[in-house]
Amino acid sequence: MDxxxxxxxxxxxxxxxxxxxxxxxxxxxxxxxxxxxxxxxVFPLWFHLHREVSIKLIWVAVIGDWLNLVLKWVLSGERPxxxxxxxxxxxxxxxxxxEQFPITCExxxxxxxxxxxxxxxxxxxxxxxxxxxxxxxxxxxxxxxLRLVLWMVFWSVELLVCxxxxxxxxxxxxxxxAGVISGMIVAEAFSRVQWIxxxxxxxxxxxxxxxxxxxxxxxxxxxxxxxxxxxxxEKAKKxxxxxxxxxxxxxxxxSLLRNMGTLFGLGLGLHSPxxxxxxxxxxxxxxxxxxxxxxxxxxLLDHLNFSSDNATRYYLLSFCxxxxxxxxxxxxxxxxxxxxxxxxxGKKH
Numbered sequence: 284m285d286x287x288x289x290x291x292x293x294x295x296x297x298x299x300x301x302x303x304x305x306x307x308x309x310x311x312x313x314x315x316x317x318x319x320x321x322x323x324x325v326f327p328l329w330f331h332l333h334r335e336v337s338i339k340l341i342w343v344a345v346i347g348d349w350l351n352l353v354l355k356w357v358l359s360g361e362r363p364x365x366x367x368x369x370x371x372x373x374x375x376x377x378x379x380x381x382e383q384f385p386i387t388c389e390x391x392x393x394x395x396x397x398x399x400x401x402x403x404x405x406x407x408x409x410x411x412x413x414x415x416x417x418x419x420x421x422x423x424x425x426x427x428x429l430r431l432v433l434w435m436v437f438w439s440v441e442l443l444v445c446x447x448x449x450x451x452x453x454x455x456x457x458x459x460x461a462g463v464i465s466g467m468i469v470a471e472a473f474s475r476v477q478w479i480x481x482x483x484x485x486x487x488x489x490x491x492x493x494x495x496x497x498x499x500x501x502x503x504x505x506x507x508x509x510x511x512x513x514x515x516x517e518k519a520k521k522x523x524x525x526x527x528x529x530x531x532x533x534x535x536x537x538s539l540l541r542n543m544g545t546l547f548g549l550g551l552g553l554h555s556p557x558x559x560x561x562x563x564x565x566x567x568x569x570x571x572x573x574x575x576x577x578x579x580x581x582x583l584l585d586h587l588n589f590s591s592d593n594a595t596r597y598y599l600l601s602f603c604x605x606x607x608x609x610x611x612x613x614x615x616x617x618x619x620x621x622x623x624x625x626x627x628x629g630k631k632h
Contacts, residue, residue, distance in 0.1 A: 285372040291455030292363050296379045298450045309447035313386055316402035316444045318344050322545055322605070323585055325405065327577040327612035331570040335480055336412040341549050341609065342479050343404045345542045347469040349494050351397045352535055353501065354465070356512050360394025364452040365522040381452040388523035389453050390516045390533045396454045396462035397538070402444050403466030410437050411474060487550025495543045531591035532601070540598045544605030552610045557618025564621045572620055577612040584608060 302309070314320065321344050329337035364387050367378045391397075410433045417426045445459035454462075473479070482490075502512050512535070519529050531537055552558055561573075584607060589600045 285370060287457060288361060288363070288366055288370070288455055289372055291449065291457065292367055292379050292381065294456055295363055295381055295449050295452050298446065299382050299452075302446075302450060306450075308443065309450045310384070310386070312440075312443045312447040313398060313451060313453075316398040316447075318348055318397075318401045318405075318542075319585075321401070321405050322608050323581045324578065325409075326609065327581060328574060329409075330612055331573045331577070331617070333412065333416070336408065338480055338549070338553075339412075339473055340405060340408050341545060342476075343408050343470050343473050344401060345546045346473070346494075347400055347404045347466055348397060348538060348542050349498065350469065351395060351400050351462070351465070352391075352498060352539055354395055355392040355397075355535070356501065356505070358392065358394045359514075360392045360458055361455070362389065362393040362453060362515070362518075363449075363455060364388065365518040368522050369518070383524045383528070384451050385525075385528050387451045387453050388519050388528040388530075388533075390519040390529060391535045391538070392515050393454050394458040394461060395465050396445075396448055396459040398448055399441070399445055399454075399459040399462030400466040400469075403441055403463040404470040405466075406437050406440055407467050407470035408473075410434065411470075482550070484550050484554040487547060487554075491543050491547045491550070494546075495539065498539050531594075531597060536598060537601055540602040541605045544602035545609055548606030548609040549613065551606065552613030552615075555610070555614035555618065557614040557621075561614070561617035561621040564617070564624055569617075569620065569624065573612075573617045576616045576620065580611050580616065581608055584611065 321340060326337050326340055329340060364381055364383055367381055370378070413433060414426065414430055417429050421429070441463050445456070445463065448454040448459050449456055505512055516534065520526070523529050532541075584604065587604060589597050589604075591597050
């Protein structure tokens with residue numbers, strides 16, 4: 284593993300030296316690859332354009348990130364920015380110098396990469412969805428050309444995401460490759476699942492409870508066996524060049540609560556009376572209005588930040604904020620606009 288890690292560090296050093304002009308692109312790639320972008324931007328767009336695709340996006344993102352958390356706890360992978368300081372591999376030689384950035388200091392284990400896994404799963408869903416729609420409405424020649432273009436875009440995006448995570452010294456190359464493969468496997472698995480489109484609120488509740496209980500139970504079990512799953516938090520605090528770059532929202536439990544909140548919020552939204560009422564309105568102007576209003580409200584919600592002084596309160600508020608995001612897009616905004624539209628129409632009659 285030391286040899287594999289040292290090769291990864293050498294690649295990161297070369298990238299930082301030779302790709303300085305592309306640093307802004309690497310920052311953008313890491314930001315877009317974060318599941319936060321899916322929940323607050325991509326999901327509301329797809330929900331009002333093609334509902335089934337948006338539901339699959341949330342399930343793939345949530346289950347993929349939950350699986351990523353469990354795999355990280357099991358594999359306990361190192362991260363480059365702290366490994367170079369603690370390894371004995373270089374002996375008396377000077378260890379390579381890795382530059383750090385505001386998004387470098389992730390606090391969880393490194394393998395597999397969550398950004399690579401999440402982006403691969405989400406983009407796989409979107410590409411296959413567009414190709415499926417095109418196959419029904421377009422000629423075979425156009426569909427074949429579109430397939431070539433979209434898969435080229437897919438692999439270009441994933442290459443950029445992987446390079447950005449290595450450039451930021453947040454992951455080793457083998458970790459981002461494992462993330463891409465894992466994400467595609469999760470997305471492909473959900474392409475064969477149909478019950479998620481008709482799941483009851485009760486099923487959403489129990490699946491959310493099971494995933495949360497399993498992760499917490501796994502953590503407590505290993506802790507009882509004297510295995511510290513939060514060992515990486517101390518390393519991040521110790522070796523990050525600036526303490527303010529170590530964020531509470533990058534901890535494993537913050538990620539877990541965000542995902543569970545998102546899944547539960549989706550269930551609440553899809554079974555809300557407001558969502559049922561909004562299904563009567565299917566016109567393009569109505570959908571466009573829903574998209575614009577949802578994006579505006581979600582950006583306002585996104586600017587709502589919480590103090591990390593109290594961890595329990597922070598996790599609870601993060602759960603609520605995450606649950607509110609899909610609830611706004613699925614029921615509150617379309618329900619309000621539908622009521623406004625149909626109410627005015629009823630008064631005219």
